[in-house]
Amino acid sequence: MKAMLVTGLGLGPRGMKYESIPEPIVGKGEIVVGVRAAGVNFADSLMLNGRYQTKQPLPFSPGLEVAGVVTAVGEGVFDHAVGDRVLAIPSYGGYAGKVAVPAARAVKIPDAMDYVTAAGFPVxxxxxxxxxxxxxxxxxxxxxxxxxxxxxxxxxxxxxxxxxxxxxxxxxxxxxxxxxxxxxxxxxxxxxxxxxxxxxxxxxxxxxxxxxxxxxxxxxxxxxxxxxxxxxxxxxxxxxxxxxxxxxxxxxxxxxxxxxxxxxxxAYADKAPATMAQSFRTLIGWWEEGRLRPHVSDTRPLALAAEALELVLERRSTGKVVITVDETEST
CATH class of the missing domain: 3.90.180.10 (Medium-chain alcohol dehydrogenases, catalytic domain)
Structure with a gap:
């Protein structure tokens, strides 16, 4: 699959490389999401500099929120199935064709919610x-x-x-x-x-x-x-x-x-997942009722993820910036 890789800290967005890497293997309690869109956040830049609350081993892909299709389900997962449309919050790894995520960190999305909207929704x-x-x-x-x-x-x-x-x-x-x-x-x-x-x-x-x-x-x-x-x-x-x-x-x-x-x-994904889930249920319910109007100002393809992150860092965007991922980049 394709991914934007950070191979060294402190290199900035332009230091990321568009590479082919092995697909993730689903683990116990996990699902693999075929990413169709990934939200861009200021925290992604902190990861690039090794300044985020958690540290990732090099090389890695940044990205804390994705939307896509479940392509694999691990042992002990009963609330997701292959083919489900979901939004998910990985600890990192969203700038890629696929990402493995604990099943508790994924939520099914309504049929009417497109992937770009969903990817900019969680964070x-x-x-x-x-x-x-x-x-x-x-x-x-x-x-x-x-x-x-x-x-x-x-x-x-x-x-x-x-x-x-x-x-x-x-x-x-x-x-x-x-x-x-x-x-x-x-x-x-x-x-x-x-x-x-x-x-x-x-x-x-x-x-x-x-x-x-x-x-x-x-x-x-x-x-x-x-x-x-x-x-x-x-x-x-x-x-x-x-x-x-x-x-x-x-x-x-x-x-x-x-x-x-x-x-x-x-922190709530691990420390208080029930509270986070309650919040998500409220938000998705409000969206379905037409009470929320998500604002995505810019999108960029995966290969141009550096441009997307720069829009956020330089405050040239309003609302959300989202990276789109072609289905061919997942294989």
Whole structure:
């Protein structure tokens, strides 16, 4: 089969190689998915540099979310069959024609859901829903600040926040990205380069401050969001796309009784799979009801996966970027 291989760390997206490699062998409790599409995430770049939460042995293919067809079923698997259409979340290996995945990490997709939509669904929607619902305890009527609101996870946080009944303040860089957040229902739009971001956020809330901060960016945006936190606010730490990990002043947490909540969505696949499955059931149900509108801004074929990842790293995309895989690349 074909795959995009990382053969050395620190080489960047262009260091990946399009190669022919052996197909995976299905193990006990696993399925093999013939990949038709793979979602692209900022975390993929961390893998390329050896900076992700888990380390992969070289050579490897990045890729944390795929959609495709089950081609093999391992011993002890009873809830999947060859031919099932699924979305799945491998630990890595999604930039390839096939990938072996624990069966518990795969979910059947509706017949009406195409593979590109499905491949861009798990990480972005899963992160935002599990984070807002389970970790941040977002309630209807609360004020939700979404930083990086036009990115892969940020845009789903806007959409889900609106669906869950929150008043959503979207922060993104430039009118074009803010327009995308507006389409997904954001109630207030703030340019990330506003002269005084904290004042702009406070003005949008009528001076009340925000109840939940959704932050996949870090750096100066997080600092501004924390300054605009309301009493008993919750700050949800998703990631650090800016490259700057903020240092949090404990006295600020004390004065406003603020919770800072760490959230790594991928850990739930192993630590609390039932909670992740419940989240997926809710999300797929909402999609079937027409209440979610996934936004995929760009696709690239597998051989051009480096271009796809660069779109994400250089913030030239909105919503999701997805790699498409031809059926011939699986054999």
């Amino acid at each position: 972005a929607y899963g992160t935002s829903h599990l984070g807002l619902w389970h970790r941040a305890r977002l309630k209807a009527g609360e004020k939700l600040l979404v930083l990086g609101a036009a990115g892969g996870v940020g845009l789903t946080a806007v959409e889900l926040g609106v669906l869950m009944g929150a008043e959503v303040i979207a922060v993104a860089k430039g009118k074009a990205k803010l327009d995308v957040a507006a389409v997904q229902g954001a109630h207030h739009l703030i340019d990330a380069e506003a002269p005084d971001l904290k004042d702009a956020i406070m003005a949008a809330t009528g001076g009340a401050g925000v109840d939940v901060i959704y932050d996949p960016v870090g750096g100066a945006l997080f600092e501004a969001g924390m300054k605009a936190a309301a009493f008993e606010a919750r700050a949800l730490i998703i990631g650090f796309a800016s490259g700057e990990v903020p240092q949090i002043a404990a006295n600020r947490l004390l004065v406003k009784n603020v919770d800072v909540v760490g959230f790594w969505w991928g």
